[in-house]
Amino acid sequence: MPLPTDPAGRHRAIADTFTERVRGVSDWDAPAPVEGWAARDVVRHLVEWFPGFLEGGAGITLPAVPSVDDDPVGAWTAHADNVQALLDDPATETKVLSNPHMGDVPLPQAIDQFYTADIFMHTWDLSRASGQPDRLDADFANQLFSGMEQYDEMLRSSGQYGPRVPVPDSADITDKLVGFIGRDPSWTPPA
Numbered sequence: 001m002p003l004p005t006d007p008a009g010r011h012r013a014i015a016d017t018f019t020e021r022v023r024g025v026s027d028w029d030a031p032a033p034v035e036g037w038a039a040r041d042v043v044r045h046l047v048e049w050f051p052g053f054l055e056g057g058a059g060i061t062l063p064a065v066p067s068v069d070d071d072p073v074g075a076w077t078a079h080a081d082n083v084q085a086l087l088d089d090p091a092t093e094t095k096v097l098s099n100p101h102m103g104d105v106p107l108p109q110a111i112d113q114f115y116t117a118d119i120f121m122h123t124w125d126l127s128r129a130s131g132q133p134d135r136l137d138a139d140f141a142n143q144l145f146s147g148m149e150q151y152d153e154m155l156r157s158s159g160q161y162g163p164r165v166p167v168p169d170s171a172d173i174t175d176k177l178v179g180f181i182g183r184d185p186s187w188t189p190p191a
Helices: 006-025 039-058 072-088 091-093 109-131 138-149 152-157 172-180
Strands: 096-099 103-106
Touching: 006 072, 006 109, 039 072, 039 091, 039 096, 039 109, 039 172, 072 091, 072 109, 072 138, 091 109, 096 109, 109 138, 138 172
Parallel strands: none
Antiparallel strands: 096 103
């Protein structure tokens, strides 16, 4: 079943998949594919960077969530619910996020483009760290990969992505996308 294309629907579907992975983690200190990160840090990243982005660009303050250190499942689910409530609020449709690098963008589109896509890609990280299914939705992965590939140099210079990891032309789209963002598609947790 394809992912919804509206920002609220897509966030709900992608956050739900990430929530399944969060609930499936048995060791929050297990190494993750991002150097220096453990499984808990994947959740920490998503819970901690977005509120500042939202407050700085749209003046919206999300409600506080539990500490990722004390309760990663509670932190994630509360955060995901807060973002979903924002996207489900009809008033959000008229709001704008302003950013010096991208200008003014309708808030739902900004959340979809920057945050929901980030959840989607980090689902692979958490899945690999915790030994859960890691294949991403092929259509959305292909959409992201195609869109990001044309901005390769700019994305690399942002410092938000590691060096591209080469993958064979025959690789599936999940491996192509994670290789593009600087992950080794063959990474597994150390024994």
